[in-house]
Amino acid sequence: MDFLEISKHGNSAEDYLISMVILVVSVFASRWAYSILRETVCEWVFGLQNALDKESLYRLANLTTYLIAVAGFFYAQNRLSFSEEVSTWLDVTPLVLGQIIFLLILANVLGPVAEVVSIRTMKEVERRGQKYLQAQKQAIERIKKLIRGLTGVLLLLIPALTIATSVTFVPIVIWVAPPIFALIALLLCFRIILVMKRQFTRSETVKVSHETPAAPEASVIVEDSDLELKESIVKFFLDIYKHRLRALTGDPAEIRLVDAQSFAPNYIYELRVMKGGDWHTRRMTIGPRGEETGSRSKCFYVIYDYHIVIKIPPDPINDLNKYTEILKKERGIVKQLSMKECIVPGASVVLKLIQRFSRRADLALEGGEDDYMKLLNIFSELQKYLRIGDTFAFFMDLSKYYFLGHIIQSLHDIEKRVHEEIHRQSELVGDFLKFEDRYGREDIPFFLEIEKLYTKYELGLKKLLQQFNIVSSPSRDQIKRWFFVHLVGERVTEVEKDFDTQFIVEL
Template identity: 40%
Template sequence: MIKITKIDIVRFFLNIFKIQQNASTLPSKYECLSSMDEEGDLIYELQIHRQGQQISRRITIGPLGEDSGSKSKCFKVIYDEILVVKIPPVPVMNFNTYIQSIDSEKKITDILSPYIECVIPSVSAILKKIKPFSEDSMLDPGVLESRCIEKLKTFGNFQNYLKIKDCYAFFMNLSTYSFLGQVIKDMHFMKDRMYKEVLSQVEMLEHPGLFEDIYGTDNALLFYRISEIYIKFEDELNLLLKKYMLSSTPSYNKKEWFLTHLAGQEITAKQDHLSEFTDKLNELLKKIIIKNIDIVQSYRKTIKLHIYNTKFKQIKSWIEGLITNLVSLLAILRQRGIAIRDLKPDNVFVVGDLSINPHLLSSPEEYSIGLIDFETSVNLRPEPGQKIAQPMLAGTPSYATPSHLFKNELLSQVYEDIARILHIQDWQAVNSMIFNVITGNRLTNETGRLIPGIARTIKKTPRQSMDNPDVYNSCNQAFWNKANNEFQEKMLSFKPVLQTAKIIIPENAKSMFNEEALILQKAIHEKIKNIVKSQNLFKSQKSRNELLNASYKKIKLYHLNWEQGKNIPKLNPLIRKQVVIMFNNLKNLKHEYLQITNFIKLIQHEKTVLSAYNLMSFMFNVVMSAMYQDSWEIKTKSFVKTKDVKKSPDTIISSEENIAIESTIA
């Protein structure tokens, strides 16, 4: 296996730079000019030495997205413009295979065009920078690409310009577009804001009223604890200042040093002769921070929440517009019959130049969401008589499901409609992106860690066993139990802000939502029917009809009566427990049915506006209902099944007791 690293790509661009400068035989080198930032980006200077002079230029390079290990690894490179360099997991050594891979992605984009702006690999993305290809750079992009391929076929030595370590790499030109991932990071970037916010509190250390006015009276105690830590710090600091003969240091500087470490940063020496003192000062503050880490973490959490809430008000319209366009993208994919299967912030981009119009995101109708990287995509509407092609078994852990890793043949044994399942994979990804846009956090970060383990399980499982749906069901059960728990926790944690964001549902998505809502409504109704049919507590047809047709409000009242022992017959506690469990399950399902019925009515409106909370809840329930089978006995707040209660002499119901039980819903 040939491993291609970031340095290999830097060397590749150094070679391109030399070719551009007609300096192929001249000495050259590269030098890293920066430490890795939060995005993992690095700036390099490329240098060519010619007759005692140095010609140089810079490039920026960094990883793009999570490394799933099972699909191509991508790097973002800024070299005149934004380029994506894609390194396939299996090296491509043959030129024809290389061109076929590009053509295969083009077949997908031809279906999506012109409804979605797409960027696919092209040989011209890199070749147009060097002669003789640069002579045609003003041609129409399609004509330029064809011309480049013709020259590559005629003059095979030019094919080396597309290789990194003797392997073909794929190049994509993003022009002036911005990746959604970068837009999200810019919106939620906290480090500089945190520093500025904390440093603004110099005067507050002596005036608790100021702190309470900004951060609320609920945080008054936190302020006093921080003040106590500062007083202890100041005592030790004065001894240190005396040792280095700096006792005249102003009080303002002392507070600033303290707050700098509270913000999570270190102090730098402004003058060389103070470097030793600065080192000792940083050591002192680190020790104090560690000693009081619980208070410090509470303080930092409070400040971050304040910054987030303040910032959210400023970017609320951006967030809402981005989500509207993400939902529109999903609807177009459904209409065109394409499943991308690896949607994520680093695979989609904003179609518009944010550098020219920084307020573009406030006007969702003026831009759209484009797509890059169709490696895992599949056409859900093949030619008559043909099956859906087997897509690459891969996905990005934070946005994938177990179904990404299993072949179509097995999925067809588990699900009635495999095309719908492949499409619903994109629902899971878009729902995760919606959460990421709003909060800057990942929705299924913990659950996503199960995906690599599932992949390893598949590799270790004998081939003949992989035809057994039980293997898939087992993996799916573990995944969705965890996914449901993580979803509920995240939704609860961010409920206020998720309810504040109001999303306009685009017209092209209404029919998609209506179709899936009707499917979900039918699935919930079937669950209600199964509970009524399987229970033996209310036996008469009249009682069963009442349970089946009663409203959520009525079932809720029945449940409350039985739970509190109000207006019910005296029964064995075990029998009463069975009734309570049955009504609780019915209540939850009736509530779900009511919610989905109201949702269906809502999306019929001329202008449908949903909170992000309700939108995400609906989308998750659609995914969960589609992906997870009732027979797998998942236990969730949304999909509750009646537990089997073993019969004993104490749970046998007499005819008199049965009549008494049924009378409670007469």
């Protein structure tokens, strides 16, 4: 048989071969496009927006690239001729596949978008207590359920109508059914939101709370001329925390003063962000830089993942080029003073909290700073993460030089302060997150050493209880209290109930 022999429908073997190649190439092109989108566009969007999580972005990219394969199928089958009945089904197949893919994309987009719209619509309410949070969560779940139901109906209805109108005679008026279903679902969603809003009235979503401290040990705030500026810095880190949580711009958030001047003298704030109906919290510390200098700049010391010094210039800087030139000049000075210990401001100190490239950015200021400066020039949106109030600020990583200057100054009467701090923070034993929030990530080795010591102490205490035939074990709070008494260099002297004197001596 000749390779170019014509079939009864006018198709040659070459036509079939070319159509098959087109189909295979379109499938491979679809997968290649997905891998490119996943590594470029998805990662870029994920770093800038908050509405979709990473898996949703990957799923959307995957569904979108399937359209390439559908287009390949459509083009391949159009090169061939078949009987009228077969041609009808082959013509309708890519159309139906395209509709299904489009509806799946719509289903993945509508859920997050509806949640964003719902939260932003319902944010004009007050009394954001447990009742409000529960009502908001239930309303959003009902809206999502409605959208899932709508997309499910459309996934069945639209392809069925397409096939019916292509294969059989169906009145065109039947196509009003999908818009009617969509309109009904939209009205029901609005009704849910309106019912929710009637129960509450307007209130703020971001607030500062001094009156309701987040912890029982919170102190009354004292006179502080820099309090407003400090709270601007805390709100700056609240925005970073929201970005890290992928929270929406309109999600409720607040800062709470937990402890004032208990140690250093620093203020400890709790950052609180509402996401998905639940409060997410973490802590940060802020205090003045200890050294008194002739500079008119305001300097503050912050613990947020690591130790940071923030310098607010006396004259606001609003020009990005001027700001970056100052950073470059500072780095040039550091190169000249390479034999001396010093800290230098850099954009990477804060931007690595937003987007990390690799561990190199943490280990080498020079290489990491260059990467982040390039990123800053490409994405102007990142500028807001370098501004506090109406000016660009300067950020310095103090992790390597924790015991310089202002830290040494804050260690007057250190023994008493350390004892108070240990007793006050006894609940941090065994709680990694609380320890990190209070002392910073670089002090985690101390946490691990304390954990090892506490484990050794528990084993020794267990043997001591067996030695004295003590059946009723002491409470966990009592065990911790004994541990911290010895940790600060003291001894348990009080003979407590159910324990004899010799046991206390051996303890």
